[in-house]
Amino acid sequence: MAETASGNRGLMLEEPLIFELDSPGQCGVDLPEPPPVIDRLGGLERPGPIGLPGLSEPTVVRHYTRLSQKNVGIDSLMYPLGSCTMKHNPRINEKLARLPGLADIHPFQPTSTVQGALELIDLTAHWLKTLTGMPAIAMSPAAGAHGEFCGLMTIRAALEDRGDKRLRVLVPESAHGTNPASAAACGFTVDPIPATARGRVDLAALKAKLGGDVAALMLTNPNTCGLFEDEILEIAEAIHQAGGYFYCDGANYNAIVGRVRVADLGVDVMHINLHKTFSTPHGGGGPGAGPTVLSAALAPFAPLPAVVHDDKGFRLVEHAGHSGAKPCGRLKGYHGQFGVFVRALAYMMSMGADGLRQASSDAVLSANYLLAELSSDLTPSFAGPCMHEALFDDRFLKGSGVTTLDFAKAMIDEGFHPMTMYFPLVVHGALLMEPTETESRDSLDRFIASLRSLAGRARSGDAALFKAAPVFTPRRRLDETAAARTPVLRWRR
Amino acid sequence: MSNTYFTTEHEWIDVDGDIGTVGITDHAQHALGDVVFVELPALGKRVAKATEAAVVESVKAASEVFSPVSGDIVAVNDAIVEQPGLVNEAAETTAWFFKLRLADPAELTGLMDRAAYDEFVKGLE
Numbered sequence: 144m145a146e147t148a149s150g151n152r153g154l155m156l157e158e159p160l161i162f163e164l165d166s167p168g169q170c171g172v173d174l175p176e177p178p179p180v181i182d183r184l185g186g187l188e189r190p191g192p193i194g195l196p197g198l199s200e201p202t203v204v205r206h207y208t209r210l211s212q213k214n215v216g217i218d219s220l221m222y223p224l225g226s227c228t229m230k231h232n233p234r235i236n237e238k239l240a241r242l243p244g245l246a247d248i249h250p251f252q253p254t255s256t257v258q259g260a261l262e263l264i265d266l267t268a269h270w271l272k273t274l275t276g277m278p279a280i281a282m283s284p285a286a287g288a289h290g291e292f293c294g295l296m297t298i299r300a301a302l303e304d305r306g307d308k309r310l311r312v313l314v315p316e317s318a319h320g321t322n323p324a325s326a327a328a329c330g331f332t333v334d335p336i337p338a339t340a341r342g343r344v345d346l347a348a349l350k351a352k353l354g355g356d357v358a359a360l361m362l363t364n365p366n367t368c369g370l371f372e373d374e375i376l377e378i379a380e381a382i383h384q385a386g387g388y389f390y391c392d393g394a395n396y397n398a399i400v401g402r403v404r405v406a407d408l409g410v411d412v413m414h415i416n417l418h419k420t421f422s423t424p425h426g427g428g429g430p431g432a433g434p435t436v437l438s439a440a441l442a443p444f445a446p447l448p449a450v451v452h453d454d455k456g457f458r459l460v461e462h463a464g465h466s467g468a469k470p471c472g473r474l475k476g477y478h479g480q481f482g483v484f485v486r487a488l489a490y491m492m493s494m495g496a497d498g499l500r501q502a503s504s505d506a507v508l509s510a511n512y513l514l515a516e517l518s519s520d521l522t523p524s525f526a527g528p529c530m531h532e533a534l535f536d537d538r539f540l541k542g543s544g545v546t547t548l549d550f551a552k553a554m555i556d557e558g559f560h561p562m563t564m565y566f567p568l569v570v571h572g573a574l575l576m577e578p579t580e581t582e583s584r585d586s587l588d589r590f591i592a593s594l595r596s597l598a599g600r601a602r603s604g605d606a607a608l609f610k611a612a613p614v615f616t617p618r619r620r621l622d623e624t625a626a627a628r629t630p631v632l633r634w635r636r
Numbered sequence: 637m638s639n640t641y642f643t644t645e646h647e648w649i650d651v652d653g654d655i656g657t658v659g660i661t662d663h664a665q666h667a668l669g670d671v672v673f674v675e676l677p678a679l680g681k682r683v684a685k686a687t688e689a690a691v692v693e694s695v696k697a698a699s700e701v702f703s704p705v706s707g708d709i710v711a712v713n714d715a716i717v718e719q720p721g722l723v724n725e726a727a728e729t730t731a732w733f734f735k736l737r738l739a740d741p742a743e744l745t746g747l748m749d750r751a752a753y754d755e756f757v758k759g760l761e
Contacts, residue, residue: 565696623695627672628720 155617158209160634165196171203213617215560221586225532225563225575226319226367228397228419230506235493236422236486245485250477254458261457264478265450267488271415271434274499276406279442281435282450283479287394290414290433291325291361293446293474297412297437298359298388299329300444300471309358309387315344316569317366319392331358338569342368342525342534346377353385363392364408365399367567367575368525369510369532379409388412388441396420397579398507398531401500411438417480421487432483443467446474505580506531509587513578516591520598524570531579537572543601547572549609550597552620556613557593641704641744642753645686648728649704651744657732660692660701663757665727668694671720676712676734683707683736685743690733692723705743707736 150157182188198206216222222229240246248257268280281297284290295312302309312326315336323333334352339345344362360382364372372378382389391405391413397420405413417432418425425431437445447470448461459478463470494502507530514523514533522538537547551561551574563575578587600608613619639651646664649656665671673693683689683703690701712734716722722731738744748756 568697624670624672624721627670627695 156209157617158206158213161198161203161206162194162196162634162636164198164202164206166199166202167197169197169199169202171198171200220558220560221578221582221590222560223562223576223578223582223590224560225369225534225566225577226394227425227563228394228416228531228577228579229425229560230397230419230422230579231581232422232424232486233490233493236489239489240482240485246482250481255456258457260481261450261459262452263488264481264484265452265457267484267491268434268450270488270491272436274400274404275413275415275436276404277410277413277436278406278439279437279445281437281445281474282484283446283448283474284414284433284435285475285480286431287319287392287414287416287419287433288321288325289474290416290435291321291390291392292328293433293435293471294390294412294414294437295325295329295331295359296446296471296474297435297441297444298390299331300469301388301441302358304444304469307386309356311354311356312358313349313352313360313382313387315349315362315366317342317344317368317370317372317567318361318363319367319394320566322361322363322392326359326361338368342366342370342569343372343374344378346374346381349378350381353381353387355386357382357385357387359388359390359411361390361392363395365395365530365532367395368534368569369529369575369577370525371399371530375408383409393436394419395531398503400503401496402503405436406438411441412436417483417487422490423483423486430480430483432480432487434479443469444471446471448473448478450478502580503531506578509578509580509582510576512584512587513576513591516587517594520595521574524573532575532577534567534570535574535576536570537574539598540572540601543604544606545601545609547574549606549612550574550601553597553609553612554593556615557597559590559593640750641747642750642756643686643702643704643747644756645702647701647704649744649747650732651738651741654738654741655710655735656705656707656738657735658689658701658704659732660723660727661753661757662727664699665724668692668699669696670694671723673698674716674720674723674733676714676717677709679709679712681709682739683709693720701733703736704747705736705741706739708739709734709736711735 217229217231248260254261264282268282272280281293284293310331311334312331313334313336314322314326316338326333336349336352337345362372362378364375366372379389388411389409391410393413393415396415400420412435414433414435417423417434447463448459450457451460510531510533511528514527514529521535524534524536540550547564551564554561565573566575567573641649642661646661647658648661649658671692671694675691677683677689683706685706686702688700689703692699692701713732716731
């Protein structure tokens with residue numbers, strides 16, 4: 144393709160860094176001359192300019208508009224990133240979150256002036272407890288892994304309370320990748336449990352690892368193979384008999400909402416990703432929210448603060464003074480991700496119980512549609528039916544010279560965000576796809592047709608196409624190795 | 637008689653007297669892809685057989701390196717921390733991870749020799 148003099152291709156514009164746009168002296172706003180500075184810093188004040196670029200207002204507007212046009216997200220295309228649940232976020236959630244009475248309040252306001260906000264937190268907590276069947280909840284965790292941290296800190300507090308020094312946490316290979324990190328961050332040692340040929344926890348291996356030093360088991364259900372851990376009741380019983388607690392990673396709760404009550408599975412603690420299951424925005428740094436439901440055994444150890452209500456209205460409990468509570472501590476400033484609670488509650492209320500149940504059912508249906516339609520062109524890792532995500536491995540690429548990475552890059556040229564690659568580790572060259580309930584049948588069919596076409600081209604020996612991909616993007620394949628080995632973390636003039 | 641032994645977790649140990657040199661196998665570096673980060677144990681640290689002694693990270697995944705046997709760390713290979721790419725170039729020779737003083741040479745029995753390891757890898761294909 145011929146290069147243009149500007150480096151632009153049509154309206155796909157090259158955009159420099161904002162510091163490279165610097166035109167000294169230009170300014171979008173006329174500011175009055177500052178008053179003379181009285182030195183109160185004892186000579187420590189900055190002597191030179193701070194290096195902000197000189198920019199006109201239209202330059203700034205164009206810069207950020209162009210960057211926003213380069214952004215790819217769930218609002219622009221199908222984003223089947225496995226285990227991340229990139230689904231449509233209904234705009235009614237955004238409308239309600241922007242209501243001035245909810246958007247313009249401050250956490251330091253007297254509680255008498257924010258009774259509605261406290262009621263909203265309490266109501267969100269109520270519905271999450273109702274859906275899971277769990278008696279207690281900690282609303283403050285600000286992300287999924289933060290919820291894991293909350294659950295493990297709660298378990299640690301409960302163990303310390305009974306004078307128990309258990310330190311080992313069992314984590315199956317089919318669990319989420321953050322689980323071992325969370326356990327280690329809380330001071331536990333991590334002991335992996337292998338998966339069976341069915342992609343589920345090896346129950347015999349699990350039982351063999353149980354003992355008086357096991358603090359907890361961290362199970363992801365449905366697991367990262369997109370499969371329901373169908374021996375979960377026996378697993379729960381085994382860990383409880385050994386005196387440990389049962390942590391369930393609820394990142395995949397979106398597959399079972401309204402179908403399974405978590406409390407019925409024998410779970411002691413589970414975090415819920417509001418930014419996955421309850422359709423609040425995520426990706427690009429959040430904010431997320433990971434409210435964590437707790438069993439009666441762990442409830443006294445929940446972190447503060449908590450919203451309670453009595454005949455005088457709603458109030459915040461910020462200090463452990465009340466009877467029986469032995470909170471594990473405080474996890475973040477203020478009272479949780481309030482703006483995310485608004486969106487999650489808006490979603491729950493607008494969907495209703497029947498709608499939430501339908502959403503989880505449709506998510507599972509979409510994934511099974513992918514699994515069935517792609518089974519002859521790609522290689523499914525495990526026999527279906529699956530839950531909300533379909534897992535394939537790279538056996539269908541064997542001998543073609545094409546890797547999972549190459550395949551994913553070619554998907555970008557087809558106009559799709561790639562699925563999750565190389566995770567879970569229990570299969571070779573994993574391709575983990577989560578279509579979610581918000582992709583239509585038409586959208587899924589286009590995705591399937593593209594993947595079938597790519598698989599066919601790989602089979603027919605067209606490896607060059609894959610090695611070159613992506614070719615239709617503003618940048619071609621990046622040197623990820625060099626980026627990791629010699630990262631350039633700061634722009635310099 | 638070869639003094640090199642292999643684990644099912646794809647580490648090798650080359651034994652000379654009571655000192656063992658440990659690294660990851662060529663198969664392991666190939667499966668990992670481009671290695672971008674290596675973390676080595678502290679000198680003098682006591683490691684137990686089959687427990688985590690080092691960490692290796694590639695563009696695809698982060699993995700633990702398990703010590704094939706128990707012992708005290710007597711040397712680490714700082715060159716692979718500086719240049720992780722050496723692990724891809726010379727996994728079974730100059731890109732060793734650490735040396736340890738064997739606590740119990742009897743732990744070597746049960747590890748695989750080269751032929752058995754090659755057979756093991758073939759079974760994974």
